[in-house]
Amino acid sequence: MSVARRRAPFSIDTVVSLLTRTVGTSAFSTALSIFLYLRAYQLEEKPRKLLTALSRFLTLRRIHQVLTRLVVNNGWFKADKPRWDSEVCVVTGGGGAIGSEIVVELLKRSKKVAVFDLVTPKHQHSGARYYEVDVTDPESVKRAADQVRADLGKATIIINNAGILHARKLLETTPENCLLQYKVNVIGCLNLVKEFLPHLISLNHGHVVTVASSAAYLTIPQLGAYSASKAAALTLHESLGQELAHRYHAPRVRTSVICPTKVAGNLGDALSAPPNSFLSPVLEPWQVAVKVAACLDSGLSQHVTMPFFASVILPSLRAMPEYLRSLVIVSGKQNDSITDERSAKAWSERIRPEGGSNEF
Numbered sequence: 040m041s042v043a044r045r046r047a048p049f050s051i052d053t054v055v056s057l058l059t060r061t062v063g064t065s066a067f068s069t070a071l072s073i074f075l076y077l078r079a080y081q082l083e084e085k086p087r088k089l090l091t092a093l094s095r096f097l098t099l100r101r102i103h104q105v106l107t108r109l110v111v112n113n114g115w116f117k118a119d120k121p122r123w124d125s126e127v128c129v130v131t132g133g134g135g136a137i138g139s140e141i142v143v144e145l146l147k148r149s150k151k152v153a154v155f156d157l158v159t160p161k162h163q164h165s166g167a168r169y170y171e172v173d174v175t176d177p178e179s180v181k182r183a184a185d186q187v188r189a190d191l192g193k194a195t196i197i198i199n200n201a202g203i204l205h206a207r208k209l210l211e212t213t214p215e216n217c218l219l220q221y222k223v224n225v226i227g228c229l230n231l232v233k234e235f236l237p238h239l240i241s242l243n244h245g246h247v248v249t250v251a252s253s254a255a256y257l258t259i260p261q262l263g264a265y266s267a268s269k270a271a272a273l274t275l276h277e278s279l280g281q282e283l284a285h286r287y288h289a290p291r292v293r294t295s296v297i298c299p300t301k302v303a304g305n306l307g308d309a310l311s312a313p314p315n316s317f318l319s320p321v322l323e324p325w326q327v328a329v330k331v332a333a334c335l336d337s338g339l340s341q342h343v344t345m346p347f348f349a350s351v352i353l354p355s356l357r358a359m360p361e362y363l364r365s366l367v368i369v370s371g372k373q374n375d376s377i378t379d380e381r382s383a384k385a386w387s388e389r390i391r392p393e394g395g396s397n398e399f
């Protein structure tokens with residue numbers, strides 16, 4: 040993997056990442072509070088007010104982070120880090136753009152990586168084991184899971200990444216078409232959870248990651264069926280966390296969800312790039328993979344929306360007035376993001392679960 044390929048284009052995310060690693064640290068915040076306590080009287084009024092406001096903002100941000108960490112980790116505040124020498128990882132859709140990069144990240148950490156995909160990809164990462172699985176079919180998932188248990192051991196890290204997007208206008212969306220997206224994007228996650236969760240519960244350890252989408256929060260024309268499925272995948276993830284805490288009493292089993300906007304690659308090609316690449320850059324698949332790996336490394340459940348711009352706006356949009364939602368869509372030219380031609384091209388170039396028809 041070349042270094043150049045790993046450099047994200049300069050965007051607001053670069054700036055935020057720099058600020059998070061400097062001004063956003065607890066050390067900076069503590070130092071600022073102590074400084075203001077001891078030396079505030081020496082400052083002019085303007086800088087004093089500015090630094091005080093910054094200090095308050097950082098304190099509030101810290102409180103928000105602590106509360107979020109406590110709640111999403113089912114009250115189990117302490118990180119439960121992976122023991123990479125013994126973790127067995129399963130990635131669905133590991134032959135695709137994002138999944139393949141997730142496999143790369145996992146192989147840096149673990150020798151036991153199983154890839155579930157409809158077809159074995161031409162380019163395989165050495166060290167990973169590939170299994171032909173249709174995630175929509177519980178029998179297919181069970182067969183592969185049994186094989187993984189025999190080959191590598193019982194899985195403890197599950198990455199639900201397989202997904203399809205069939206972007207059509209609603210009047211052209213057939214029930215079968217809608218159902219297919221639901222089956223891959225939602226039932227696929229459920230099938231994996233049903234197969235592997237009991238072992239994680241018995242250990243009170245492990246991590247289930249769901250690769251959902253920013254479409255779970257905000258839909259645009261021709262993305263209705265996909266958005267509905269991704270909203271369902273997000274809800275399924277939330278329900279999983281709740282049940283681990285309140286039904287299965289396994290609070291240390293971690294659950295994370297990743298909601299990216301457009302990612303470069305075939306599936307993402309159904310959408311045009313947002314006009315402002317500084318505010319809303321097109322993500323590279325490896326950036327999503329690095330986030331997934333960071334969630335796993337942290338040993339904490341996380342809710343990630345990326346890039347930064349999306350993380351600030353999208354999750355809260357549901358609670359905002361309709362005109363703000365509309366403003367985000369229209370100002371970002373997202374109402375024209377999908378066209379029939381673009382969508383048909385992206386679909387025809389992809390592998391479909393039925394394994395055949397090019398029909399759009």
Ligand SMILES: NC(=O)c1ccc[n+]([C@@H]2O[C@H](COP(=O)([O-])OP(=O)(O)OC[C@H]3O[C@@H](n4cnc5c(N)ncnc54)[C@H](O)[C@@H]3O)[C@@H](O)[C@H]2O)c1
Pocket residue numbers: 131132133134135136137138155156157158172173174175200201202203204223227250251252253298299300301302303304305306307308389390391392
């Ligand atoms: N690309 C984007 O812009 C974007 C944005 C947000 C979220 N996502 C989500 O990220 C995930 C990965 O997307 P991607 O861009 O890598 O897409 P991709 O098409 O490159 O990869 C998807 C993979 O899933 C596999 N798959 C499809 N149906 C399957 C099935 N029934 N059983 C097993 N495997 C199956 C495909 O063979 C493919 O390898 C998807 O869940 C997608 O919805 C993608």
